[in-house]
Amino acid sequence: MLRKSWIRLLIAGVLISLFWSFLYSLGSGGMLGFVETPLRDAIRKQSDKEREPYPQIKLIKIDTASLEQLGQFPWDRALYAQLIDMLGSAGAKAIFLDIVLAEPGADPASDAELARVLQKYPNIVLPVVFNFKAEQEAAGRMETESIDYPSATIGASQNQFGHINVMQDSDSVVRMVTLGAKDEQGNMIPAVSVKLANYLLKEEDQIRWDEAKQAWYHGDDRIPTNERQQVTTEYYTKPREETSADTGYDAQSFFDVLAGNIPADYYQDDVILIGPYAPGMQDEYATPLSETLKMYGVEIHANMVQSLAAGKFYFDTGKPVNYTTLFVLTLLAMFLFERFKGTRTFIVYGILVILFVALWMNIYFFYHHFIVFIYPFLALTTAFLWSVVLHFVLERRERSRVTNIFGRFVPRTVVDEMLASGEEIKVGGQRRDISVVFVDIRGFTPMSEKLEPEQVIQVLNEYLDICTKAVFKWNGTLDKFIGDGVMAIFGAPVDLPNHPELAVQAALEMKRQSADLEERCLREIGLPVRFGIGINSGPAVVGNIGSEMLRLDYTAIGDTVNLAARLEANAKPGQILISEETLARVEGLFETETIGEIKVKGKEMPVLVTQVHDTRKQAADNN
Template sequence: MFNRKWLKVAAAGVMISLVWSIFSSLGTGGMLNFVEAPLRDLMREMSDQERAPYDQIKIIKIDDASLEQLGQFPWDRSLYAQLIAMLEEANVKAVLLDIVLAEPSQNPEADEAMAEVMKSYDNVILPVVFDMKVRQEGKGRLEAESVINPAPAIGANSEQTGHINVMTDKDGTVRMLTVGLPDPGGMMVPAVSVRLANYILDQGNQIRYDASQDKWFRGNRQIPLNNKNQVTTDFFSKPREAISADTGYDSQSFFDVLSGEVPAQYYENSIVLIGPWASGLQDEYLTPLSKSLRMYGVEIHANMIQSLAMGAFYVEAPAGVNIAIIAVLTLLSLMLFEKFRGRMSFVIYIAFALLYILCWLSIYYFSSLFISFTYPFLAITTALVWAIVSHYGAERRERGRVTNIFGRFVSRSVVDELLASGEEIKVGGQRRDISVIFVDIRGFTPMSERLQPEEVIQVLNEYLDICTKAVFKWNGTLDKFIGDGVMAFFGAPVELENHPELAIRAALEMKNKSDILEQKCLEKFGIGVKFGIGINCGPAVVGNIGSEMLRLDYTAIGDTVNLSARLESNAKPGQILISEEMYKRAGGLFELEDIGEIKVKGKEMPVRVYAVLSEKSAVRFSGGDTENED
């Protein structure tokens, strides 16, 4: 038996590990990359204080306000030349003009002005655009069909250009920075963000490409790229975010700077990016920070510059490492789930999950290594599900026979308690503190005299259904139907500390739902009925009463039950009467009316009663042993 049990566990572990290992190896990021990538985004999300964009990176926006002042796009290139010259005279570190100037201008003088700027200032960067092949021949690599360079008339040299290609993942989200792209001639063209980041970095940390090794370095440290020359970029600003004390890149309107409203000296010692900031210019992309609001390309380049400058790179763990993690966690968790059953299995599962999250974070933050999160987590979740199903199947078969027999005689909650206790069924009970509710339909007799028997049964069933659902919703036990009335109690067989509150809430539920049904009856039959409800709480004997050999009823008896029945008989149509004891325990949660003392059958002294009107508006149900709210 021992060997068979553990062989079964081992076989399950192998199968679960194999399935999730296969899923993790299918395509980039695995078959469930659409889950893995957003989880990774969530784990890498930073607060405003953590993002802290560099104040030396500034953006000049070609925005709607500038378009209104300077006319429709594209503009005359002399405007760019004029603005760049102003910035250079103010001693900026570098300028990126994120505008493709591929064709000669219709105004040769504008190209001459740009050429003069490019000749005079070697820290001006212009974009190169790679037209990528639709079908990539080299697996996992990026190959270009052609390259769009600045127009020759502008005179930009190779050191003054960088590619601006923004690559999206399969879900259309930008997560990766393509550090460099090889042109059709085999020359490596760095990203504009690489060019500009080097103006921030000191000489010992410059980003460079080593052609002999076909690798990229930041100083002496190799940048952990994938086979597409990509590294994950961090985002230090939200899409279109204005600068604040904690976050956001400083951005100003193109026209405001050109006109002098924002002085060029404001950009001294800054990296300045000039680019589109209007939806009509169609240069915007989704990022991990928002699935609806897109980020402009110039913003993405600003974030990529800071990402490279900070150098907080991480590398994906090899596939073999992830497969080993999946196998080890699956087998270990299955062994523990088999040894520790029931609630302890969930405790172990939560401990495993928390431990794995802690390890994931530690490895990421201290080793810059990203191990798979989704597949190991799903593997141990599958192991837990398998263990639960396996245990449940065995227990279900053991309990099935008893449940089928006794389920015909008592309610399911009673059967469950009897099975859980492991005790023999016998006549007798135990003293419990409970709340008892009696419900009776007022006006039902006149209605039954006027309606056909089928209609009477229909109406009765609908009213009893309201009572049953209300009792079950608030974790009560339905004792019995008494003609057109109902008896239920709260606090047994399952103990509930707040059973008086739950009983009142159930009564209010019945009252509210019965008002709707009454209106239907008035419209359909011309006559309506209401509930009269009585509730009391206190000690009672709860247990099995009847014939031990033939028939048992699980019910409650005692003075608490009797008083509840007397209160119901004194309740007017639509009225909920509670005892003074109920008032002491739960009255503060509800709007009540003091009815005063009334004389009830079986009591020598009058009893004080209260009518429940409604729940207090400022009070909300806060838990207990149910998830429902009134």
């Protein structure tokens, strides 16, 4: 039985693990990635102190004020050339123009001026846009339909290219930076954020693509990218955050810098990002920092630059580790839930959840790894619910089994009432007022001598079945079988105010129901087999007697019990004898006949005995 229980537990644990592993295997983040991702967003949120922006990263905004001063888009490219020339001359470390210039400008002279500036300052970065296929042939692929390069009329070199593709997750939130994408010849074009971050890093810490190892490196450290060359970015500013020295990147208006209101020298040794910063310019994206307020693309690039320069990458442990975590946690939970049942199951579940959450957070904070959370947690919860339901079902089954067993000794109504009371069964008893019935089969010994043992057992069982049914019908408790006799109690363990009447009714029921069996025995074996019954009422000690650890016997002891047994011993075949005490309690309910006083063993004085013939109503009907 124990082995069967553990096999069932193991099978259930494996099935639960396989179910949640299957859901985890669906898609890049599993079927419940929409729940897993926000959890990671929450744990990665930083305090204002932790997200201090680099002061050498600065923004120049193409904002509403600039549009009012310089006119609506598109602007003449000479404006960009003029501003970039000013910044380059002032000693800017790198300049990124977040404007797609894939087509020739309206004025060739302006394009030529911009080409001159680009040639003069190689630290200028221009955007390249990858147009990916709407449907990829396989998960993790980034197949390209076309690539939009800067127009040849502005003469940018390939070293000045950086792609600006911002990939949104399935919930339209930008969480990752794509470090690079390959062009038509298979050459890796790094992201703008990669090129700009390298201007902030020492040469030995530069971010680079290793073609031989097919991996990205930050110095000598491998960057934990996924199959799309993506890594999660940190955010150091909130969307459209007010500019301050402590909380946001320094952001000035394009027109103010161009007009000299902000001197160009202000940007010496800085990495500068120039881009749209006004509503309606279609360059806004949702980030993990806000569900409603979007962040401009130039802000996102600035955060990506700092994130890459800081080099604080976290690792996704990958599916093999996550599958192992899920299986181990589930099977451990199943084992513990089997060991600790009842209310302790809830305590164990709570402890496991706390430990798993603590482990999950510690692995991230101290080792910069993320193990999957939602699937092991749900597997653990499923194991808990399965255990609770299983324990409930088994308890109900055991309760039903015990009830059925106990129900062979007392009526079902009595069993239900005892179970509902919730009281424990203990050794000991209590003084109760009860009626005791002893029944014995007269003529059993001669019958046993004439019949085969199997036939004797069959007849005995039929007689005992009649007795048992009669006791239960009248709400009595079957105390024990004594050879070819029966002892029954009325009024315990459940109080019955009219227990003397019920005891006599049960005796009459036995007498009536045994008539057919008596006739058959007389016909088949030539011997009448009849009941002799004794009934007494009064106080007795009722309870569990025996060994508390091994076996208990629910019974009654006392003089009331002894007298009932003596009355049964003096009853003739077919006689129901009751004591004077029982008669006083059922007077007028039954047809009785006084036998007189008889001497019984254990009593100094004779005992008045009365025979019960039938109920008053039954006797009247017969007349």
